Amino acid sequence: MNNNKSKHALLSVSALALMGTMLTPAASWAKDGETVIQENCLSCHTRTGNPETPFSRISEQRKTPEGWQMTLQRMQHWNGLALSPEDTQAVIKYLSDTQGLAPSETAPFRYVLEQQPNVVEDADPAYAEMCARCHSNARFGLQRRTENEWKELVNTHMAIHPTTELHALARDRRWYDIALNETAPKLATDYAFNDAAWKQWQKMAKPALEGSWSVAGFLPGKGDYSAILKAVKTSADKYSVTMSGHYSDGSELHGSGSANVFSGYEWRAGLTVDGVSMRQVLAASADGSSLTGRMYQSAHDEIGGELKAVSGNAIVGLSPAALKQGETSQVTIFGGYLKGNVNLGPGVKVVKVLSRDADRVVVEAKASAAATVGMRDVAVGATKAKAQLAVYDKVAAVQVFPPQSMARIGGNGGKIPKMQSTYRAVAFSAGADGQPGTDDDMRLGYMPASWSLKPQNEVAAEDRDVEFAGTIDSQGIFTPGDTGLNPQRKMSTNNVGMLKVVASVRDGDNTVEGESDLLVAVPSYIKRAIQ
Amino acid sequence: MKLTLKIKAAALIGAVSTVALMSGCSMNPSASLNGMKGDGHEYLLTVTRPNQLHVIDTETKQVIRSCDVPGVFGQGTVEPSPDGRIAYVGTNKWEDVAGFDITNCEMVFFAKQSDNNVTVKSFVSLAVSRDGKELYTIQNPTRKLTDRYEVMQPQLAVYDTSAGLDAKPIRTFPVDRQITKIMAMDTGEVILGGNDLQAINPQNGEIRMLSKLQHWDRPGDKWVQPDAFAMHSLGEHVDEFIMPYFTIKWNGDPGDMEKAEFWWGMSRVDLKTGEVEQTETVPFEFIVFNFITDPADSNILYGAFNTLSKHDIREQKTLAVHNMDHTYYNLNMTQDRTIYVGGTSSDISIHDPETLEKIGSIQLPGDMSTSAMRIAYLK
Numbered sequence: 001m002n003n004n005k006s007k008h009a010l011l012s013v014s015a016l017a018l019m020g021t022m023l024t025p026a027a028s029w030a031k032d033g034e035t036v037i038q039e040n041c042l043s044c045h046t047r048t049g050n051p052e053t054p055f056s057r058i059s060e061q062r063k064t065p066e067g068w069q070m071t072l073q074r075m076q077h078w079n080g081l082a083l084s085p086e087d088t089q090a091v092i093k094y095l096s097d098t099q100g101l102a103p104s105e106t107a108p109f110r111y112v113l114e115q116q117p118n119v120v121e122d123a124d125p126a127y128a129e130m131c132a133r134c135h136s137n138a139r140f141g142l143q144r145r146t147e148n149e150w151k152e153l154v155n156t157h158m159a160i161h162p163t164t165e166l167h168a169l170a171r172d173r174r175w176y177d178i179a180l181n182e183t184a185p186k187l188a189t190d191y192a193f194n195d196a197a198w199k200q201w202q203k204m205a206k207p208a209l210e211g212s213w214s215v216a217g218f219l220p221g222k223g224d225y226s227a228i229l230k231a232v233k234t235s236a237d238k239y240s241v242t243m244s245g246h247y248s249d250g251s252e253l254h255g256s257g258s259a260n261v262f263s264g265y266e267w268r269a270g271l272t273v274d275g276v277s278m279r280q281v282l283a284a285s286a287d288g289s290s291l292t293g294r295m296y297q298s299a300h301d302e303i304g305g306e307l308k309a310v311s312g313n314a315i316v317g318l319s320p321a322a323l324k325q326g327e328t329s330q331v332t333i334f335g336g337y338l339k340g341n342v343n344l345g346p347g348v349k350v351v352k353v354l355s356r357d358a359d360r361v362v363v364e365a366k367a368s369a370a371a372t373v374g375m376r377d378v379a380v381g382a383t384k385a386k387a388q389l390a391v392y393d394k395v396a397a398v399q400v401f402p403p404q405s406m407a408r409i410g411g412n413g414g415k416i417p418k419m420q421s422t423y424r425a426v427a428f429s430a431g432a433d434g435q436p437g438t439d440d441d442m443r444l445g446y447m448p449a450s451w452s453l454k455p456q457n458e459v460a461a462e463d464r465d466v467e468f469a470g471t472i473d474s475q476g477i478f479t480p481g482d483t484g485l486n487p488q489r490k491m492s493t494n495n496v497g498m499l500k501v502v503a504s505v506r507d508g509d510n511t512v513e514g515e516s517d518l519l520v521a522v523p524s525y526i527k528r529a530i531q
Numbered sequence: 532m533k534l535t536l537k538i539k540a541a542a543l544i545g546a547v548s549t550v551a552l553m554s555g556c557s558m559n560p561s562a563s564l565n566g567m568k569g570d571g572h573e574y575l576l577t578v579t580r581p582n583q584l585h586v587i588d589t590e591t592k593q594v595i596r597s598c599d600v601p602g603v604f605g606q607g608t609v610e611p612s613p614d615g616r617i618a619y620v621g622t623n624k625w626e627d628v629a630g631f632d633i634t635n636c637e638m639v640f641f642a643k644q645s646d647n648n649v650t651v652k653s654f655v656s657l658a659v660s661r662d663g664k665e666l667y668t669i670q671n672p673t674r675k676l677t678d679r680y681e682v683m684q685p686q687l688a689v690y691d692t693s694a695g696l697d698a699k700p701i702r703t704f705p706v707d708r709q710i711t712k713i714m715a716m717d718t719g720e721v722i723l724g725g726n727d728l729q730a731i732n733p734q735n736g737e738i739r740m741l742s743k744l745q746h747w748d749r750p751g752d753k754w755v756q757p758d759a760f761a762m763h764s765l766g767e768h769v770d771e772f773i774m775p776y777f778t779i780k781w782n783g784d785p786g787d788m789e790k791a792e793f794w795w796g797m798s799r800v801d802l803k804t805g806e807v808e809q810t811e812t813v814p815f816e817f818i819v820f821n822f823i824t825d826p827a828d829s830n831i832l833y834g835a836f837n838t839l840s841k842h843d844i845r846e847q848k849t850l851a852v853h854n855m856d857h858t859y860y861n862l863n864m865t866q867d868r869t870i871y872v873g874g875t876s877s878d879i880s881i882h883d884p885e886t887l888e889k890i891g892s893i894q895l896p897g898d899m900s901t902s903a904m905r906i907a908y909l910k
Binding site: 044045152156158160162165166172174175176493 | 855
């Protein structure tokens with residue numbers, strides 16, 4: 001198959017699979033996954049005769065639902081496996097439940113499942129050049145294999161990507177020998193197939209997720225929001241989901257869809273929220289009291305933000321999360337079914353309650369000029385939350401989040417859309433020592449900012465990257481330039497660039513700036529469930 | 532330098548007239564060559580996507596013939612036969628080798644290396660013996676079993692160039708992994724370039740070390756293991772094999788970049804004698820994808836990537852740098868010292884060796900991508 005064709009095929013199939021496999025609302029799991037494996041996989045895989053690991057290769061690996069999804073995609077592309085979407089779902093479900101990862105095993109790498117962009121990893125040096133020069137650390141950190149299986153994975157690399165041993169950082173060493181005899185045994189220890197965490201998790205009662213949840217979250221371009229999420233069980237580990245609430249500007253939020261739960265805690269939901277197809281990747285806590293993770297646009301996974309849901313009645317957040325001494329401001333308390341008096345702590349007066357909804361309470365609050373600087377607990381009636389509201393004297397520093405980021409050129413009639421990047425400004429007060437950047441700084445939460453771009457270095461200035469690489473809007477959303485050669489640029493290069501994103505936060509008569517690095521890169525032609 | 536050039540030119544003219552005298556009475560060379568010039572006339576060979584071999588007359592700077600290569604584009608590896616008549620092309624994603632008569636595009640050789648469940652990849656590695664009778668590839672085989680892959684021992688495969696369109700290896704010998712570019716020497720040996728530079732005797736498989744790279748003996752606290760970039764076969768214009776590398780010299784503690792020196796280096800082999808030279812050439816100031824040697828002065832190297840550059844390696848100095856219109860991977864040089872810079876896109880940029888100024892361009896119908904750009908001296 002032609003390279004480009006196969007890339008496009010991979011791209012479209014993986015996108016389809018993401019939507020089709022994981023998100024198709026179905027009444028129940030169509031067929032038992034084990035039966036599907038026996039009927040479809042044993043023409044190549046063999047029965048080992050060992051009840052602990054009954055199927056060759058398959059039984060000596062543990063993966064996340066996305067990991068198993070990628071395995072099935074590879075079997076389809078490389079080995080001609082043909083499975084209906086329902087059977088594919090059944091196999092992913094079966095393998096994730098019986099050969100999945102425990103919550104403690106996925107905890108360090110959830111960002112990749114959540115499709116969170118701009119995470120900078122710190123891989124073990126033993127993996128940094130051998131594995132993480134192509135993959136995220138999360139890609140292999142979210143797999144568990146026996147040593148033999150890690151070795152088979154090395155051999156698969158040699159067969160499918162035979163130039164692996166010729167790349168930079170491979171051709172200067174005995175790559176295959178090192179991968180087989182040093183890296184694979186280390187992986188088998190660090191990411192062991194037989195791990196007590198999974199055995200223990202399998203024995204535990206799994207959290208019940210049906211019911212009402214108090215939700216707080218953030219979406220680029222929309223801002224903070226609150227909602228009530230209702231999950232109604234339709235069959236084992238399947239739920240119909242509705243979300244109803246408000247963005248912090250007061251506009252309403254409505255969404256509905258369905259969720260599947262894998263491995264007892266991996267919540268994967270597809271919803272249409274205000275006309276936009278969205279996806280939730282959340283992890284349920286072991287006690288079933290919370291769901292945390294990220295909600296993002298299905299078609300543009302970089303456009304999304306954190307989502308936290310707490311079971312039943314709870315305070316889950318504040319917007320804004322800080323009040324300046326002497327300031328009167330509207331404050332929204334995010335939380336479900338909050339009843340009773342609002343208490344924002346000492347020195348902060350609730351002037352009046354502006355509105356009450358199922359998902360929030362909006363008040364006008366005034367911090368007295370003499371209010372002590374520090375964090376305040378918040379209560380609405382009997383519902384309480386610790387350290388929610390900061391009272392501050394002045395904004396001493398602003399950090400732009402994420403501190404390092406990447407956007408990708410695209411569009412321009414090509415098949416790959418532009419990949420945007422989004423920013424928020426986090427403000428800090430200086431703390432008792434009066435010096436920003438020290439341990440006693442107080443985080444004031446996200447604040448509105450005006451956004452601008454500047455060149456990251458001399459080369460970027462010389463190449464006029466700011467002119468070509470893209471633009472940032474008032475919401476902190478950066479849109480990169482068109483893909484393709486640009487005859488206006490030196491060497492007709494494309495619209496890549498190295499920029500700094502600058503946030504300017506107003507604090508009374510002062511403006512405090514923060515900045516972060518942005519690399520505008522070329523398109524990524526292959527989209528994987530786990531990058 | 533000019534004197535040397537004149538001598539070279541005179542020698543060339545002398546050689547040309549001798550050959551003309553000898554062959555003149557027996558046949559009309561231009562008829563047998565289908566209108567092309569013999570007597571060592573230089574033709575530039577390259578491959579473009581989707582998969583075509585192009586024959587370019589270096590005198591007229593025109594593409595005179597384009598041959599369709601079977602299979603999907605591989606890497607665009609090209610190896611001319613010693614008589615310049617046949618161009619061997621690596622095709623089908625590094626798996627097959629097709630040989631074309633460049634005077635008429637007739638395919639006279641084909642070797643399908645993969646078989647049944649064994650996939651064989653040959654990365655860049657394509658060489659022809661100095662007498663033109665044998666063709667060499669380095670085969671990297673993997674076997675697909677029912678539920679796993681077996682990684683097999685790489686080997687040198689020897690083909691008879693007269694084997695036609697279903698050529699099979701007549702001899703094979705085990706070799707190391709990571710071997711990419713190879714070239715035949717007058718010693719009868721084949722240089723294996725990759726992890727190190729070795730020479731293999733294709734008659735009996737005996738291997739000797741020519742120049743250590745991955746296994747070099749320098750102390751690790753003083754030098755970083757060289758990164759040898761071996762993606763394009765070059766050097767036929769001066770009868771040499773050239774393997775550039777990059778290394779770092781630690782003047783302070785290893786990792787102390789402030790005190791470190793960054794160097795280009797090369798392992799260079801004289802194909803006539805097998806003599807090897809390994810040396811740091813010029814300080815690393817910008818990326819160079821490939822270096823070639825000036826036919827008039829082996830101390831002068833030219834390099835190409837975003838720039839075309841000229842270096843004196845005896846003085847370890849960069850003499851001239853020319854900014855290119857776009858990125859190029861590859862370069863070559865005719866005996867009149869005209870520089871041809873190609874690769875990546877669909878044009879070959881022609882440059883003056885003294886000023887490095889652009890003096891011409893050849894437009895091709897498709898992208899060269901990573902393709903080789905070799906010179907056939909048609910006899």
